[in-house]
Structure formats: structure tokens, C-alpha cells
Amino acid sequence: MKVGLFIPCYIDQFYPQVGIATLQLLEKLGCVVEFPLLQTCCGQPMANSGFAKLSKGCDTNFVNNFSNYEYIVAPSGSCVLHVKEHLQSEDNPELAKHIRASVYELTEFLTDVLKITTLDASFPYKVGMHNSCHGQRGLHLSSMSETVAPAFSKPGQLLQMVKGLQLSYPQRVDECCGFGGTFCVFEEAVSVKMGKDRIKEHTANEVDYITGGDISCLMHLEGILKRQGSNTKTIHLAEILNSKL
């Protein structure tokens, strides 16, 4: 299966290991992975700040890079949701439509398209799950505490396949961490307070790692953890699923 790999800008720049893990994991599972070299960003930082009109350049670039793939996969629920909801192209509306329907977040690609049931991975640590909002409430990667429906979790389903991993959930199972894109700087006080409160619940569970499908949330939590001098670390789901420790 041929896959176009979309590595969001902040992963590319600050967390290359997440991109590498995603690529290796997909290859291990038999995919032929191509990484279009001229890709940059999905445009979400401008759009969520009220400047969607300034994200047209990013849209065009995205369409140019990804219109040839049947499957586009990215290790970020937030960026995938942005593409799904907002990618537009005045010149090629059909191509944009095709991309919106073909873009997958990594975990849903593994559970729904590749339909994997086993995974050759081990990670012998206690891991706390952070449900990132855009993946959860936007892409429905897991059931949501607000709605009355059967419980499920695509990331949880995958983590259960990892040997040695002990999964735990915080008390408020799907409260936002407070990252929120530019919210994290324009509403700094609330953002940090929300992050501290998430961390408190995870450290009460004595986790070694906090994991999730969005490195943006994890970068925010990591920043607070490091400032607190905590031993708790953050790690992207893709890195765990690609681990053999």
C-alpha cells in the first residue's frame, strides 16, 4: 500500500524522532512510504488565529504535494483535522476534496485501514494516556466523556498490543491540556494552569511517560514538566508503537 507521509512542521523541526518512528512503523507494516519533499505546514496556525485567508499559500502547497496519494498519513490528529475541515483550493477544488477524504491520523490508519491486530513492539513502562481534543472530539479516535455512547479507544487498542506497557488514564479522562495553538501564548496563564492540572493527575498515577497522538500537546506538557524538574517524560504514540525495548 502506497502512503504519502505528512510530517507537520513542528514535528519536522523539533521532534524529528516522531517522524522517523512513524515512517519506520508504516514500513514495518508493509506500506510503501513516500515523503513529498516540498511539504511545509497545513496552515492551521494562521487559520485558528482568525487568519484563514492567509493560509491559502499553505493550502496550495499541500495540494501540490499530496494530490497523488490514495492515503495520506500524519502523526497528528490536530493537523489532520485541519486538513479535513479546512483544506481548500480555488484552482483544483476536486483535488482538495480528494485530499480531505484521504488524509488519516496515524492511529486510525492502523486500526481502520491496515486493521492491525498484533504489533511487534515492547515498552516496559507505566504510560499515561493523554487524549488530544482534535483527534478525539474532531476525528473520533475514541469515545468522549460527554456523550452517551459505547466506550472505545483506537490509540488504547494499539497500546494494548505493546508488550510490557502498563496503560493508565487520568481522573478526568479527556480534559484539554490547554495547548490550543496560539492560545498557549495569547492566554498563557490559563494555558499553563490547564497543563499543570493534567500533569497533576498523571503524576498521581505515578506514570513514567505521558503519551498521546499530538506532539503539540505533549510539547506543552513537556515544557511544564521540565520547568517543574519532574522525572515524568513525554513520548509520542508512534515512538511507543515503534519501540522494541
Add this chain to the structure above:
Amino acid sequence: MKDHASLAEQFIKDEARTDWHDETLWFVRQKRDKAAYGLPEWEQLRTWASEIKDHTLSALDNYLVEFETNAIANGIKVHWAVDAAAHNKIVYDIMKAQGVKKLVKSKSMLTEECHLNEYLQQQGIEVVDTDLGERIVQFRKEPPSHIVLPAIHLKKQEVSDTFHEHLQTEKGNNDPQYLTHAARLHLREKFIESSVAITGVNFAVAETGGFVVCTNEGNADMGAHAAKVHIACMGFEKIIPKAAHLSVFLRLLARSATGQPITTYSSHFNKPRHGQELHVVIVDNGRSRQLGREDFRNSLKCIRCAACFNTCPVYRRSGGYSYHTAVAGPIGAILNPNLDVQAYSDLPFASTLCGSCTNVCPVKIDIHQQLWKWRQVVTEEAKVPISKKMGMRFMAWILDCNVNYKAAGKIGRWVMRNLPFLVKNKLNPWYKQREMPDAPKESFKEWYIKNKKA
């Protein structure tokens, strides 16, 4: 005026109190969850409520006229107010015709929106809010901080101090039962003294010309039953077509608001009792404009349950006053920009767009989607700091094409590694309470070109 971010920062300075506020409201959210999970048909009820409201909004003019016709036939006097000033004047004129100077009022967020209390007080009229929480904040000369729980920002010691000052209760006696009893005795006097009672309206039924008022304290009933004149004030979106529809809304309202199966009192007013005058004031105040905005129309489906407040992680940690308006929280953040896009241009940004508000909304308003859309409107219609505009343009210029992006990334990471003081300083809001991420020497793209491209 201070914006949400700075008011929130002020609120959070007292971290222990912020935790208490957050936990108190989270407790209410959990009560709501229990009530919702208790009904297997919960999601179906939400869908019905949403569809009834969508339908009503699509034919609102017809339903309003139907309501008016039936209400008049029942002996109710119906008034139409184009804005807050007109609403306030209608109420005052009724008072003047009666020659009375005192009134009791049960909870009505509409009258808060119209600033009715201030207006009437300027005309020399004594207004007594009879909802316990509202009476507490009224004594303190504060506005409500929450549309269902107006005094939720106060601890019982503070209520005790306030009652000691205004009702001469025992100093330091924080017993809720004792304090509530004192309020009850005080309010009984006010109910007896007042010949005019104002109530809000939760649902106005077009087919019957009657309306329903929901309270837990029975204060709307005490006021309306004792007074010679009852004035009910409603925003025009409170209409529902049929009485049968109450079977959907009354099941959703209290469960969403407080986790109760139903409010203690759901009182139906259909006609004035013998010798009583019954007035209904139907208010527009910007609602027509909102109805005309396709993207924001369905915000008028709101039944004011405040479930979105209680679930909002931002509201719980910033308090009602940080929204500097009568209706705070996520729903306030999409209603207020319609009233004044400049004054409330900060509110659509007081959210992480987590989407929890949309999920709890009993009438399925897509609140977080509308927050996103308001952001787009605000940057067009309100004044945005030039630094923010330029910053966004610059960011777009970098991210638009690979050449700029690659160069900026490389330079940025080099600076972070070699001149860390340029990012690790007080001017960087990220760094205030968080460490910067490590800046790797190699981006993923660089690694890929080196290792995989062949």
C-alpha cells in the same frame, strides 16, 4: 478595558481559589454526566431538541405571531421591544402606570443583558432579585458570574459576611441552612411588599400562548402569585411550537444544567389570574441580526442551561467575570460578538477549541465551530493589533513555500541552540512557565534526504 486573557491571569493568581472554582464546577459537570448516562435515549433527545429548535428558527416570524395571537386571546398583554432600551422603557412604563416603586424579580438573563436593574434604579425604583444566588451578588453590587449559578464564585464564608452586613445574621456563622433561612425571611417581606413581579421565560409555547418558567426555589411563583402585575421578559428565541415539545426540553434542561431530572418548579402561565395583569415583553436586541448570520444563526437555539460553562476548562479556570459580559462562557463567546464585535473581539479566542462545549450542548449548537468562525470575522471587522497582523503575515510567508520554511527552520533552531537568551527571556510568553523544546541539529526532512531519498 481589560481583555479575557489579562482578567483570567488576574483570577489565576490565587491558584488555590482557582482550583476550588474548577473543582466546584467540575462537580456540576459530573452530576450532568450521571443524569445524561441515566437516560439511554439521551442523544436522541438532543437530536430532537436540536431539530425542533432548527425548525422553529426557520419559521420564527410565524411562530411569534401565533404566540402573540394566542397570548392576547388568553388575556395577556404582549409588548415588542426592538432593543434593550425599548425593553427597559416598556417595563418602566408599566410600573409608572401602576404608580409603584418596588418590584421583585426572579432570574432572567435577558434583564441582565438589558441592564434593567441599573435603569430602574436610576428611575428611583427598588429592584429585589429573589433568586438566592442573585440576591447575594446584588447585595455585593456584583453581576452574576454564571447564568445558572450566579454566586458560584463565592465561598460560604463570603456569603456569611455579606448577610451579616445586609441581613444582620450572626457574624461567622457559615451554616448554609442558617443563611438560607435568613434569606428566606428577608425575601418573604419583599414578596409581600411588591405589587409588581418580573420573571424570565424558559419556553413560550406558540400553540397555547402560554409560557413556562423553571426555577428551583419557587421564587418566580412567589413573586408572580403575590403581585398584582406580572411582567415576563423573553428574548424572541424562547419560542417553541407546541406544548408537547416541552416533554423534550424539560427533560434536557435541568439534567444539562445541574444534573437534576427536572427543575423543582416548572410553572406554566397561560392567562392572568382574576384581577391580575399579565404582560409579556418580547425582545429582539440583536437577535434578528444573529438570525441573519448563516454561520451563527443556530446559537439562538440556546436554552441557557450553562452546561457549556461547567465543562469548559477555560471558564472553570478563569471565572465568569473574565468574560466581562452578562452571558459568559463558551455560549457567551459566540453570542456577544454579535452585540458588539469590537468590545467582545477577545472572547472567541478564550478557548482552545477543544469541543467539549459542543458535546454537552443539549440542543447541539456547534459552539466550537462558531468560535472558529467568529475568529475569522473578528480579524476582519474589529481592530486587531498591527503586531499580530504582521506576525501572521510573516508566518504565512515562511510557511507558504519550502525554501523560506527550510531556511527559517534552520536559522531558528541554530539560534535556539547557540543564542538561547534570544528565546529564553521574559518577552517570550511560552518561556514564562515552560521550558523551550530542544532544538535538534537535523530536521526530519534533512534526516530523510540523507538517509532515505536514494
